[in-house]
Amino acid sequence: MTGTAIAQLIAYLIYPILTRIYSTADMGELGVYTRLVAFIAAFATARYEATLPVARQDNHAFSLYRLSFRISLVVLTAVFLVGLTYFMLKPYNFSNYIFLLVSVLSAYVSVWINLGTNWSVRKKLFKQISIQRMTNSVSVNSFRLLFGTLNWGAFGLIFGTLLGSFLSIFAFVKTFLSTKKSHESTSDVKRMRILAKEYKSYPTVYLPHVLLDLGVDLAVAALIVEFYGKGTFGSFSYAYLMLKLPLSLFGQSLGQVFFNKSSELVNQKQSVYPLTLKTLRTLFYLSIVPFTLLFFFGSELFGFVFGERWTEAGRIAEILAPALLLNFIVSPISSLSLVLSKQKLMFGFGLLVGFFQVFNFGVLPILLNILDKFQVTDAGFDPFHWILGFNSLLLSIVYIIIIGLFLRLTKRMQTVE
Numbered sequence: 001m002t003g004t005a006i007a008q009l010i011a012y013l014i015y016p017i018l019t020r021i022y023s024t025a026d027m028g029e030l031g032v033y034t035r036l037v038a039f040i041a042a043f044a045t046a047r048y049e050a051t052l053p054v055a056r057q058d059n060h061a062f063s064l065y066r067l068s069f070r071i072s073l074v075v076l077t078a079v080f081l082v083g084l085t086y087f088m089l090k091p092y093n094f095s096n097y098i099f100l101l102v103s104v105l106s107a108y109v110s111v112w113i114n115l116g117t118n119w120s121v122r123k124k125l126f127k128q129i130s131i132q133r134m135t136n137s138v139s140v141n142s143f144r145l146l147f148g149t150l151n152w153g154a155f156g157l158i159f160g161t162l163l164g165s166f167l168s169i170f171a172f173v174k175t176f177l178s179t180k181k182s183h184e185s186t187s188d189v190k191r192m193r194i195l196a197k198e199y200k201s202y203p204t205v206y207l208p209h210v211l212l213d214l215g216v217d218l219a220v221a222a223l224i225v226e227f228y229g230k231g232t233f234g235s236f237s238y239a240y241l242m243l244k245l246p247l248s249l250f251g252q253s254l255g256q257v258f259f260n261k262s263s264e265l266v267n268q269k270q271s272v273y274p275l276t277l278k279t280l281r282t283l284f285y286l287s288i289v290p291f292t293l294l295f296f297f298g299s300e301l302f303g304f305v306f307g308e309r310w311t312e313a314g315r316i317a318e319i320l321a322p323a324l325l326l327n328f329i330v331s332p333i334s335s336l337s338l339v340l341s342k343q344k345l346m347f348g349f350g351l352l353v354g355f356f357q358v359f360n361f362g363v364l365p366i367l368l369n370i371l372d373k374f375q376v377t378d379a380g381f382d383p384f385h386w387i388l389g390f391n392s393l394l395l396s397i398v399y400i401i402i403i404g405l406f407l408r409l410t411k412r413m414q415t416v417e
Contacts, residue, residue: 001253003130007137008245014141019306021148022157024234024313029154031237032221034161037103039214040079041110044072046203047210048196049111050338052118054263060195061122062183065115065176067192072111080104098155102162109165116172119179121256128175129256132168140164205343209350216354223361228384232312236388239302239316243294243324254279255332262339272340273410276333280403283329291325294318319385323392326399336406340413345405353398360391 019027045068055061083100090096113132120128143163147156224233258279262272294301294317302314337346368383 003127004133004253007130007133010134010137011141011245014145016305016307018141018144018148019238019310021145022153023231024238024309025230026154026157026234027238028225028230028232028234030157030161031233031241032218032225033099033103033106033158035214035218035221037106037110039211039218040076040103040107041114042207042210042214044075044079044107044111045069045114046071046075047207048199048202049115049118050206051199051202052115053122053260054338055122055195055199056267058122059183061119062179063188063191063195064199065119066187067196068115069111070192072108076104076108076111079107099158102158106162106165109162109169112169112172113165116169116175117256119175120172121260124260125175126253126257128171129253131171135171136165136168138164139167201341201343205347206338209343209347212347212350212354216357220357220361223358223365227361227365232384235310235313236316238306238310239298239313239320240324242302242313243291243317243320251283251328251332254283255335258332259335259339262336266339271410271413272336273407273413276336276406276410279333280329280407283332287325287328291321291328295321315385316388319388320392323395323399326396326403330399330402333406334402336410340409342409346402349398349402353395356391356394356398360387360394364390 048064048068048071051064052061055064080100083104084097087093087096087100113136116132117129120126140161141164143160144157145160147160150156152159221233221237224236258275262275265272265275296318298316298318298321299311299314302317303311306313334346337343364387365383368386372381372383
């Protein structure tokens with residue numbers, strides 16, 4: 001967590017400079033790119049990387065490590081060929097091919113990061129995760145700053161992200177190569193097939209859930225750009241990023257340790273309830289002050305720190321704060337769905353959230369436009385802010401239900417034992 005905190009502190013120090021170099025539209029394009037890459041990277045490994053911390057033996061875990069890489073190479077090659085064919089059928093635009101290449105390469109780097117992180121969690125190499133995150137933060141933001149001074153616009157943000165992320169994976173690559181020497185038998189194809197079948201719930205249940213979440217994020221990005229433009233989405237994306245930083249700062253680190261510890265407790269047939277309750281309390285205490293400040297003073301804080309053109313992002317942050325506070329609390333313990341084999345239940349919640357998001361950002365703008373034409377709404381009515389508020393309320397209710405459900409499941413497990 002300390003290493004992650006340092007990485008995010010570096011980002012916090014550079015962001016006020018970046019926001020004065022790049023426009024909200026540039027940030028909007030970066031937001032679409034990061035969501036697209038996350039979607040492709042998740043699909044590329046069929047989520048077998050999530051099996052690494054829970055596999056019973058190291059040999060099995062490393063076989064799954066290698067299996068994930070092989071799947072990713074096939075999937076990413078297919079994605080590149082499909083994208084290439086699609087752009088060849090359209091009027092020639094060189095920037096389309098560059099974007100395709102950068103997106104596929106970024107997804108491949110993300111695969112390395114996801115697999116390396118999960119292997120490090122298994123082996124308790126938390127220092128290695130910290131080094132990767134600090135390297136990533138320094139290099140990504142340095143390249144963004146450099147390309148911003150060169151007036152590269154949105155491409156500078158995107159290309160800087162790729163280069164910086166690439167420089168951060170060498171520790172994971174080194175560990176993989178050194179581990180490979182002592183696990184030669186893990187390349188056995190028959191064993192990989194057996195393990196792939198044993199953990200088939202990850203691609204068949206967990207993968208659809210993750211793709212649903214990431215696909216909804218991508219769809220929301222496309223819908224906001226369609227109805228309100230790149231600038232508005234840039235403000236939304238940046239507000240979302242700033243509110244998600246506490247999750248990156250503390251939540252992911254706690255979540256990875258929680259995943260490791262809860263898996264051990266379940267394997268040892270011990271109760272997970274005390275650990276879950278303690279983690280929830282810790283996350284609440286960590287989140288209450290920053291999210292409360294953003295809820296009441298988001299516009300002022302964003303305008304002062306990032307520049308006047310980002311006050312709208314601050315207003316959006318105020319509206320999103322309650323839902324993302326609860327998301328911050330839920331996300332680190334969401335691995336309980338894997339540990340307790342409740343992926344189908346969480347997929348149901350994912351479908352519900354996905355429906356809310358698509359309806360709120362895809363249907364409500366059309367309905368509000370109709371009301372506006374008939375002069376039903378007030379002159380000062382802001383449809384985008386209203387939609388954000390309604391969406392935040394619905395998500396808050398869902399997150400509260402999920403927290404209660406996890407506590408009930410772990411407590412029931414404790415009672416049974």
